[in-house]
Amino acid sequence: MGGIMNQASSDERLLQIDEGLGALNTTWEQWDQEMAKVQKDLEAGGMDWFDALEEVHRRYVEIIRRGDSPVDFDRLGTLLDELCAIYLEVDAQERAGIRALFENKQRVLKHLHSYTGGRAASRLESTGDVKWLRLGLAAASISDRRVDYRDLLICLGELWLAAERVGIAPARHFSAVARISNPEPRYGDRSTQDLLRGFRRSGHLRSIKRKAKRSSSDPFDR
Structure with missing residues (x-):
């Protein structure tokens, strides 16, 4: 009975x-x-498309930085913390169900990479708690290569380096x-399972490590 209730x-x-x-x-x-309407208004005022795009991005970042975004990123982070923790504990069928939750949530789906390379990596580095490494990896697993995987590689690199920095x-x-x-290939290419398993030997990780080493030794980057 307890198991059924649980x-x-x-x-x-x-569901919540x-x-x-x-x-x-x-x-x-x-x-x-x-x-997008702001961008169109800027273009209508004479600004070219690329400059308008950059200006909108600048405003977008500044609004988030000030904490004035209509999106509650603290709540989003907390919900993803909990969902990723659940994902690591359930069986294969339930994990597939969790991945499917994002099919109609494209904006939040795209945020999973930021969760991996941002929230999870920074909290891993500040706390030294391995749970943040596993939560960041769970987010990458949930995203399942449905967003540009090149961004995912960068975020996985940030997570890897954060782990190494805390031993x-x-x-x-x-x-x-x-x-x-998921072991199924995406877009005729490698699966998420293959990508995570082979990341340690990837050229992407070697490149990320080289860039991090150059940055740490360059006095102009400090």
């Missing part, structure tokens, strides 16, 4: 998380539409999350 409770919490993410996704899409060997954690990731 399962019911878990399903109910997943899904609803929360859906509401945030809607708010974010509406904000994107508002910012955690990330390879076995990458391998562990690879084992529970």
Whole structure:
């Protein structure tokens, strides 16, 4: 009976998380539409397309920096923390169900990479707690290569370097999350499982490490 109740409770919490993410996704899409209108107004005022795009991006970043965004990023981060933790504990069928939650939440789906290379990496480095490494990898697994995987490689590199900086060997954690990731290839290319499993030997990681080493030794970057 307890197991049934626990399962019911878990399903109910997943539904609540899904609803929360859906509401945030809607708010974010509406904000994107508002910012797209700002860009059109700038272009109508004589600014060329590229300059208008850059100006809108600058305003967008500044609004987020000030904490004035209509999107509650603190709540988004908290919901993803919980969802990623659940993802690591459930079976393959339930993990597929969690990945499917993002099919109609494209704006939040795109944020999963930022979660990996941003929130998870920074909290891993500030706390030294390995849970943030695993949560960041779970987010990468959930995104399942549905967004530009080149961005994902950069974010995975940030996560890897953060782990090394706090004395955690990330390879076995990458391998562990690879084992529970989708083994099906995406777009005729490698699967998420393959990408995570092979990341330690990838040219992308070597390149990221070289850039980080050059940056740390360049006095003009300090």
